Amino acid sequence: MHQAAxxxxxxxxxxxSGWARWLYATNHKDIGTLYLWFAFAMFLTGGVMxxxxxxxxxxxxxxxxxxxFFNQLTTLHGIIMVFGAxxxxxxxxxxxxxxxxxxxxxxxxxxxxxxxFWLLPPAAALLLISLFVPGGxxxxxxxxxxxxxxxxGMGMDLAIFSIHxxxxxxxxxxxxxxxxxxxxxxxxxxxLKMPLFAWTSLVTAYLxxxxxxxxxxxxxMLLTDRHFGTHFFSxxxxxxxxxxxxxxxxxxxxxxxxxxxPAFGIVSQIIPTFARKPLFGxxxxxxxxxxxxxxxxxxWGHHMFAVGxxxxxxxxxxxxxxxxxxxxxxxxxxxxATMWQGSMTFETPMLFAIGFVCLFTVGGFSGLVLSIAPVxxxxxxxxxxxxxxxxxxxxxxxxxxxxAVYYWLPKWTGYMYHEGRGKFHFWWSMVWFNVTFFPMHFxxxxxxxxxxxxxxxxxTSFNSIASVGAFCFGLGQLLFLxxxxxxxxxxxxxxxxxxxxxxxxxxxxxxxxxxxHTWESPPDLTTVRRGLIAQAVEHEGxxxxxxxxxxx
Amino acid sequence: MSQLSxxxxxxxxxxxxxxxxxxxxxxxxxxxxxxxxxxIEGLHxxxxxxxxxxxxxxxxxMFYAILRHxxxxxxxxxxxxxxxxxxxxxxxxxxxILLGMAWPAASVVLAQKDTRGATMTIKxxxxxxxxxxxxxxxxxxxxxxxxxxxAQIDNHHNGGEAKGEHYLLExxxxxxxxxxxxxxxxxxxxxxxxxxxxxxxxxxxxxIPGFIRDTWFKAEKIGTYRGQCVELCGKGHAFMPIVVKVVxxxxxxxxxxxxxxxxxxxxxxxxxxxxxxxxxxRGRQVxxxxxxxxxxxxxxxxxPFPALAGSKIANGSKADHLHIVLNGKNAMPNWGSxxxxxxxxxxxxxxxxxxxxxxxxxPSDVKTARxxx
Numbered sequence: 044m045h046q047a048a049x050x051x052x053x054x055x056x057x058x059x060s061g062w063a064r065w066l067y068a069t070n071h072k073d074i075g076t077l078y079l080w081f082a083f084a085m086f087l088t089g090g091v092m093x094x095x096x097x098x099x100x101x102x103x104x105x106x107x108x109x110x111x112f113f114n115q116l117t118t119l120h121g122i123i124m125v126f127g128a129x130x131x132x133x134x135x136x137x138x139x140x141x142x143x144x145x146x147x148x149x150x151x152x153x154x155x156x157x158x159x160f161w162l163l164p165p166a167a168a169l170l171l172i173s174l175f176v177p178g179g180x181x182x183x184x185x186x187x188x189x190x191x192x193x194x195x196g197m198g199m200d201l202a203i204f205s206i207h208x209x210x211x212x213x214x215x216x217x218x219x220x221x222x223x224x225x226x227x228x229x230x231x232x233x234x235l236k237m238p239l240f241a242w243t244s245l246v247t248a249y250l251x252x253x254x255x256x257x258x259x260x261x262x263x264m265l266l267t268d269r270h271f272g273t274h275f276f277s278x279x280x281x282x283x284x285x286x287x288x289x290x291x292x293x294x295x296x297x298x299x300x301x302x303x304x305p306a307f308g309i310v311s312q313i314i315p316t317f318a319r320k321p322l323f324g325x326x327x328x329x330x331x332x333x334x335x336x337x338x339x340x341x342x343w344g345h346h347m348f349a350v351g352x353x354x355x356x357x358x359x360x361x362x363x364x365x366x367x368x369x370x371x372x373x374x375x376x377x378x379x380a381t382m383w384q385g386s387m388t389f390e391t392p393m394l395f396a397i398g399f400v401c402l403f404t405v406g407g408f409s410g411l412v413l414s415i416a417p418v419x420x421x422x423x424x425x426x427x428x429x430x431x432x433x434x435x436x437x438x439x440x441x442x443x444x445x446x447a448v449y450y451w452l453p454k455w456t457g458y459m460y461h462e463g464r465g466k467f468h469f470w471w472s473m474v475w476f477n478v479t480f481f482p483m484h485f486x487x488x489x490x491x492x493x494x495x496x497x498x499x500x501x502x503t504s505f506n507s508i509a510s511v512g513a514f515c516f517g518l519g520q521l522l523f524l525x526x527x528x529x530x531x532x533x534x535x536x537x538x539x540x541x542x543x544x545x546x547x548x549x550x551x552x553x554x555x556x557x558x559x560h561t562w563e564s565p566p567d568l569t570t571v572r573r574g575l576i577a578q579a580v581e582h583e584g585x586x587x588x589x590x591x592x593x594x595x
Numbered sequence: 596m597s598q599l600s601x602x603x604x605x606x607x608x609x610x611x612x613x614x615x616x617x618x619x620x621x622x623x624x625x626x627x628x629x630x631x632x633x634x635i636e637g638l639h640x641x642x643x644x645x646x647x648x649x650x651x652x653x654x655x656x657m658f659y660a661i662l663r664h665x666x667x668x669x670x671x672x673x674x675x676x677x678x679x680x681x682x683x684x685x686x687x688x689x690x691x692i693l694l695g696m697a698w699p700a701a702s703v704v705l706a707q708k709d710t711r712g713a714t715m716t717i718k719x720x721x722x723x724x725x726x727x728x729x730x731x732x733x734x735x736x737x738x739x740x741x742x743x744x745x746a747q748i749d750n751h752h753n754g755g756e757a758k759g760e761h762y763l764l765e766x767x768x769x770x771x772x773x774x775x776x777x778x779x780x781x782x783x784x785x786x787x788x789x790x791x792x793x794x795x796x797x798x799x800x801x802x803i804p805g806f807i808r809d810t811w812f813k814a815e816k817i818g819t820y821r822g823q824c825v826e827l828c829g830k831g832h833a834f835m836p837i838v839v840k841v842v843x844x845x846x847x848x849x850x851x852x853x854x855x856x857x858x859x860x861x862x863x864x865x866x867x868x869x870x871x872x873x874x875x876x877r878g879r880q881v882x883x884x885x886x887x888x889x890x891x892x893x894x895x896x897x898x899p900f901p902a903l904a905g906s907k908i909a910n911g912s913k914a915d916h917l918h919i920v921l922n923g924k925n926a927m928p929n930w931g932s933x934x935x936x937x938x939x940x941x942x943x944x945x946x947x948x949x950x951x952x953x954x955x956x957x958p959s960d961v962k963t964a965r966x967x968x
Contacts, residue, residue: 103758104750109828111898178899183828190804191787191829194926196899264781278752278805284788285803319666321676349790349825350801351808354708365693372689373682379653382660386672389665397661401654408646415642415696417635420799421624424790424825438626485622490794490827495833497748499821505622554895 060065068097068160069153070559071138076455077160078135079448083524085127085167086441090517092120097479097513099496100506113496114182115198119170121185122202125302129440133305134159134216136447137244139455141220142558143550144238146229147567151222152215159215166208173205184494186295189276189287193269202268203262210255217248217255229549229565235247235329236571238548239322242329243308247334250277250304253340258294261287264406276335285350292343300339302436303517304332306403306443310396312548313450314378316377318385319545323376331370331377338367348416349423357416360430365413371407375400387444390543391465395446399439406434409484424494433480445472445523453538457556461531468526471519478512536543628820628841629812632797634703640695649692707797709797710811713779717770721782721789721802721824724831724888728770731781733851735858738884739766740833748834763833764821769840774876777813786928787829793822793839801826814841830898831888869936871943871955879945881937885930885944894949899926904949913956916942917964935961 059067068074096116108116138156142149150156175179178196192199224245228237255332265287267273274280276287307328315322322328344352344360352360378400387393409431413419422428445468452460482505491502498506517550541551551572553561627633664670700933717737718729729736738905742765746756759765772778782802792799793812800810822837842850869877869941882893896902903909908916920938923929930938935958944951 102750103762105748106750112834112835114827114830130773169776182829188788188827191827194787194829194899238739278803284805318664319672320674322674324682325676327677327682349792349799350803351810354705357704357708361700361704362697365697366690369686369689370694373686375653376685379660383656383664384670384673385660385664386666387661387664388667388669389661397657404650404653408650409660411646411696412639412642415638415700417631417700417707417797418639418642420707420792421632421635421639421797422792423799424792424827486624490625490792490822492792492823492833494827495823497763497833499761499823500758 049279053379054351058110067157069157071142071150071156071557072514072557074156074160075139078131078138081163082128082135083131083303085131089120089123089128089518090520092116092123094513094517095119097510098497101510102507103498103500103503105497105506108496110496111179111182114494115174115180116321117494118181118184119174121368122170124436125298126206129302129436130213131163132444133247136305136309137220138491140221140451140550141241141244142227142243143553143561144360144548145224145227145232146292146562147223147227148548148560148563150219151227152219155215156219159219161213162208162212166205166212167469169201169205169208173201173288175552176201186291187265187285189268192265193276200266203266206262207259210582213251215257217251219586220244220248220371229571231568231571235326239325239328240305240308243304243332246332247301247304250301250336250339254294254297257290259292261294288347288350289343293347295346296343297339299435300335302440304335306399306440307332309443309447310378311401313392313396313446314381316543316545316547317390318382318387320381320385322377323380324373327373328377331373334370335367341368345419346585348419361414361416365411368411369406390464391460391469392450392461394469395442395449399442399446402434402438402442402476406431406439407432422487424492425487426491426493428482429493430480430483430487431504437480448527453542454550454555454557456531456534457538458530458534459536459538459542460526460534463528464522471517471522475512475516475519479516626815627797628795628816628818629797630815631703631812632706632795635797638703639698641699644691645696710779710809712777713811714776715878716779716781718781718783719791719802721784721791721828721830723786725838726791726835733855735854737768739768739838741765741836742767742888761821764823764836766836766838766840769819769838771840771842771847771850772814773844774814774817776843777811779809779811781807781809783807788826789824789828790826791837792825793820793837795820796839799825817841869958874940874943874955875947877936877944878940881933881941882944885933886941887966894945903945904951909951910953911943913954914962914964916946917956917961921964
């Protein structure tokens with residue numbers, strides 16, 4: 044086997060032990076692990092906040108929290124889940140897997156990699172500390188709209204600095220991902236032979252570099268409005284509160300795809316593996332990814348249909364937003380065509396991937412409904428929107444992350460997870476996710492505003508159901524934690540280098556667990572080619588093979 | 596999930612919720628009362644049909660594959676991986692379907708945005724946390740505040756009082772408009788962004804401080820329609836409902852006359868000589884109407900809103916106190932729109948309540964302070 048040539052047993056002792064290994068980490072696998080655990084800790088923190096919110100909403104009236112604290116909960120829940128849980132989790136996966144999948148020895152900038160991770164814990168600490176300062180945590184929603192956010196206490200300043208740190212971290216992480224992908228691929232791994240996860244990570248990284256500074260600018264202007272006498276967003280001083288919304292959503296809409304594109308990449312790895320077929324329409328997947336990214340810069344106005352804009356602007360944003368359904372549809376069709384005529388098995392990663400396709404599509408449909416501006420005037424700022432983005436972010440991003448963890452856990456730990464418990468985790472999450480979020484569509488249609496601690500009586504049943512669902516869903520995630528720890532401690536036995544029959548990308552060519560250093564010398568071309576069966580390139584016809592071997 | 600099965604599942608919860616609407620109106624749009632709201636509902640139904648058709652078709656194919664093309668049934672994988680014709684088709688067909696959706700939607704957008712030809716204009720101003728309405732064509736206005744008592748809202752104490760039928764959706768004074776007329780609503784706000792929305796009327800328009808936006812509706816049916824502020828505006832966001840009462844033309848005329856008379860009677864007589872006791876009594880009214888939401892009726896403040904009881908400003912110089920009320924500071928809006936008498940009264944009240952002891956403020960002081968500004 045090829046991995047025999049890449050055994051680096053002799054180097055294993057080279058890294059520090061104990062805390063120093065993690066604090067001084069420059070190894071992409073260690074940093075990937077740090078990112079993933081950090082993201083999981085944030086996921087639990089944000090999750091507990093979500094449960095506090097759902098507890099208050101179980102029945103009408105105020106029972107647990109005062110409205111002020113309720114608003115702090117919804118705000119922090121949003122910021123923590125977006126910036127603390129989902130984004131770092133994807134960066135962690137990219138760190139762990141990209142060098143393995145591309146045949147690179149490590150990420151391009153190992154020390155910057157360390158720095159970009161270690162900015163995250165202080166950023167999270169700032170956010171959490173804000174709960175305990177006078178005036179409490181920011182309570183203006185994760186979108187931080189002024190003038191409301193200008194009224195808040197110093198918790199808002201802490202959140203602003205936290206966002207600065209998170210943005211810095213994201214930018215450095217993105218530079219690292221882009222440089223690694225562009226410069227460190229194994230010989231023979233052309234751009235159009237990369238696993239799709241590398242493509243989506245690349246495009247996501249470009250999006251982040253483009254918009255993270257925009258958000259940083261917006262919150263900095265907020266900061267100077269708050270403390271240094273500027274009036275960017277204050278009408279009294281000649282500013283415009285709506286300006287913030289334009290800037291925020293110019294960041295915010297690409298941000299949506301920053302949380303969705305890597306998920307598309309993961310699913311595009313997993314479905315071919317378990318269908319034992321190459322990914323259908325690889326090239327069109329790449330084009331779809333790029334066109335979604337480009338369109339994402341032109342549709343921010345659809346978050347502002349109720350703000351008031353000229354009819355022509357409303358039409359412009361409506362048409363472009365609808366257009367996004369085309370490349371997104373192409374992706375879904377490609378996944379289904381990949382499954383078609385396959386030889387499918389349904390291990391936990393595949394279940395989560397299929398769950399992703401189903402529920403993300405539901406989220407896509409509600410997105411289409413929301414893109415229709417007149418319908419949006421009814422739904423804007425109601426629970427329909429809450430239902431929509433939780434379908435995209437929980438059943439989308441989060442389910443893809445679960446799929447990724449179960450898929451690569453054998454490679455990370457060297458052990459197999461317990462399949463039965465993995466499947467139970469999937470079905471439990473699938474059922475309770477829908478119980479939690481599906482009724483929110485009805486609440487939104489009936490007109491229940493979002494971000495309210497108390498509601499009119501006709502909304503009671505669906506809110507109660509959603510709260511019960513949320514608690515069950517949340518409880519189920521402890522099983523996920525158990526599954527992961529159980530696997531790390533030996534699971535149901537050692538995993539082979541290639542635990543999945545259909546796994547064809549390069550990470551399956553190295554032993555399990557992946558040694559501390561991999562691909563110190565690049566994989567040879569035959570390994571690269573072997574690793575690309577899943578990308579369909581291999582099936583271009585055998586005639587292609589001697590040609591490229593000659594070139595090498 | 597049908598409404599019926601939901602009810603079977605949760606009989607206990609049913610006791611808590613006495614649905615205000617008839618069965619079936621509980622999980623979808625409220626019955627539309629304007630042509631626009633009707634068109635929105637129609638668009639949504641049309642979208643749902645298209646979406647359901649696509650859903651069944653696409654997922655039918657997927658689940659067929661999931662059921663039949665599995666390894667456990669001995670199905671072998673066929674390693675095809677592209678087909679240009681199919682790929683072009685499934686790019687073009689959705690694009691055409693979208694075109695079929697965009698066309699009817701665009702005409703509704705244009706109708707929604709056309710605020711010309713309204714018979715009257717009403718200005719809705721969002722405050723933390725209530726709405727104020729001004730009938731610009733009739734020269735009067737009023738505040739419209741949540742009428743649900745706090746005892747119904749607080750469940751901390753003995754589970755709270757029994758909640759009324761229109762819990763959180765009732766106000767002390769409703770917006771009254773005539774049926775069948777195009778009403779233009781101007782929205783703006785005093786402090787932060789609010790949003791004025793009534794689902795049954797098919798309107799939702801953000802109210803932005805310092806800017807004026809407009810929208811319109813033409814109610815087809817007499818009735819009462821309820822909405823809420825839909826843009827997060829702070830701790831009272833859930834507690835500033837919007838109630839629009841649509842009445843016949845004749846009823847509207849009677850109502851307007853009574854409102855105009857009332858507005859006249861409410862005005863403070865500019866020539867009245869105010870005794871301290873009168874001023875303090877008037878001040879209490881002004882305080883409760885304008886200041887108590889933040890600084891609380893007991894003057895103790897809440898959260899970021901400072902206490903007035905024992906405050907340096909309320910016990911300090913008249914000039915400083917006047918300055919902050921007339922100019923605002925941070926979360927404190929400026930209250931220059933109140934009359935001299937109202938400001939003098941409320942300041943005097945604040946300076947002589949809750950243990951505060953400071954000199955009275957007279958309407959003439961306010962006049963001077965305004966002049967100095």
